[in-house]
Amino acid sequence: MTTTTSTTPQLAGRTALVTGSTSGIGAAIARTLGEAGAHVIVSGRDAARAAAVVEEIEAAGGRADAVVVDLAGSYADLRAFAARVTGLVGGTLDVLVNNAGLYPVSATEDLPDADLDAMLAVNVRAPHVLVGALAPAMAARGSGAVVTIGSWMAGVGSPFGAMYTATKAADAQLTRSWAAEYGPRGVRFTTVAPGVTLTPGNAAHRAVLDAMTATTPAGVVVQPEDIAAAVLYLVSDAARLVHGITLPVDGGISTTRLG
Numbered sequence: 001m002t003t004t005t006s007t008t009p010q011l012a013g014r015t016a017l018v019t020g021s022t023s024g025i026g027a028a029i030a031r032t033l034g035e036a037g038a039h040v041i042v043s044g045r046d047a048a049r050a051a052a053v054v055e056e057i058e059a060a061g062g063r064a065d066a067v068v069v070d071l072a073g074s075y076a077d078l079r080a081f082a083a084r085v086t087g088l089v090g091g092t093l094d095v096l097v098n099n100a101g102l103y104p105v106s107a108t109e110d111l112p113d114a115d116l117d118a119m120l121a122v123n124v125r126a127p128h129v130l131v132g133a134l135a136p137a138m139a140a141r142g143s144g145a146v147v148t149i150g151s152w153m154a155g156v157g158s159p160f161g162a163m164y165t166a167t168k169a170a171d172a173q174l175t176r177s178w179a180a181e182y183g184p185r186g187v188r189f190t191t192v193a194p195g196v197t198l199t200p201g202n203a204a205h206r207a208v209l210d211a212m213t214a215t216t217p218a219g220v221v222v223q224p225e226d227i228a229a230a231v232l233y234l235v236s237d238a239a240r241l242v243h244g245i246t247l248p249v250d251g252g253i254s255t256t257r258l259g
Contacts, residue, residue, distance in 0.1 A: 009037025010236045015089035017041040017134075019071060019126070020100025022049035024199035025149065027056075028224035029097055029231050034062030036232055038095065041085050043067045071100050071126040072118050078126060082133035092141070095235045096134055098127040098148040098171070105161035116163055123167035127174065135182050142186035145235040148175055149227070150193040150246060152254040168193075172246045179244030188243050190234045195250025197222040215258045218251030 011033060021030040022044030034040045034057035042053045042064055050066035057064040065088050069081045086093055102122045104115045127148055138144025153161065154168035171191060178189040196212045198221045209221045230249045233239055248254050 009035070010232065010238075011095070012037035014094040015039045015041070015092060016095035016097065016235070017043065017085050017089075017093060018097040018099055019043050019069075019130070021097075022046050022053055024201060025194065025197060025224045025227050026097075026099040027053045028228040029099060030064070031057055031060070032225070032228035032232050033095065033097075033235070034064055035060055036236075037062070039089055040064045041067055041088060043069050043081075043085075044100070045070050072121040075129060078129040079133050082130055086134070086137070093134055093138070094144055096130060096144075096146045097231060097235075098130065098146070100126065101149065101167075103161070103164050105164055107160060108162050111163060119163055119167055123164075124170050124174075127171060131174075131178060135178070135187055138187045139182050139185035144182075144187040145239075146178065146187065146189045147231050147234050148172075148189075148191050149231075150175075150191045152193050152195045152248060152250040154193065154246075155254055175246065176244045183243045188234075188239070190239075190242060190244065191246040192227055192230045192234065193246050193248045193250060193254070194227050195222045195248070195253045197224060197227065199224060213251055213253065216251040216253045217256055217258070220251065222249060222251060 016033045016038040018026055018030045020026040021042045030040050030042050030053055040057060042050045044050050047068045050068060054064040054066045067084060100122055102119045131146060148171045150171045151168040153165045154172055175189045175191040196209050198209060213221050226249050230247055234242060
């Protein structure tokens with residue numbers, strides 16, 4: 001186990017890929033891992049936004065590269081992406097954060113077929129293919145950490161967004177299974193389940209978010225940086241005995257009722 005000091009960044013010398021890291025939660029995770037000393041690969045569909053996150057990381061003294069990818073692409077595209085990332089980090093990837101996700105929320109009968117296919121591709125298929133492409137090398141070295149971003153909604157029933165919540169429940173089950181599959185070979189798998197989180201994509205609905213969280217123990221919306229802090233803990237040596245869990249970072253919305 002690596003020993004860190006107050007002057008040694010937690011992830012110094014390590015490499016990390018964060019999917020969907022050009023804004024919101026993913027960008028916060030990328031910045032946080034960069035601040036902790038990791039060489040971060042920022043990825044997403046928008047080259048300009050990816051470059052902007054790389055610039056932020058580098059301006060703070062970190063190291064980062066950008067890779068543009070559409071995770072709804074073909075299996076071959078996903079494996080080529082994994083290979084390119086591995087090359088950019090010198091052949092050794094230490095951390096994978098499966099953050100990218102699509103979340104069209106509607107009544108079941110109103111969900112377009114194309115949106116259903118895209119959600120399955122990005123939320124479930126892409127993490128599975130990337131783990132299959134990247135985790136074996138981690139296991140061969142005997143070390144690595146993979147965090148998948150889930151959702152508090154995966155554990156409750158709601159009258160909307162059935163397919164989205166089902167994909168996040170699938171992600172949590174994949175984490176448990178991967179922990180059993182790869183954990184004995186040194187690779188740790190965990191899930192972080194955000195609660196109602198304020199991001200650029202939902203900022204226009206802030207009043208709704210505030211109402212949803214007003215009766216939680218925390219009483220406030222989750223910030224992307226809250227999720228990033230949890231991810232940093234889970235990929236660090238401090239969490240060396242943490243395998244297969246789903247860590248809620250949700251202000252208590254999934255576990256409590258105040259009224």
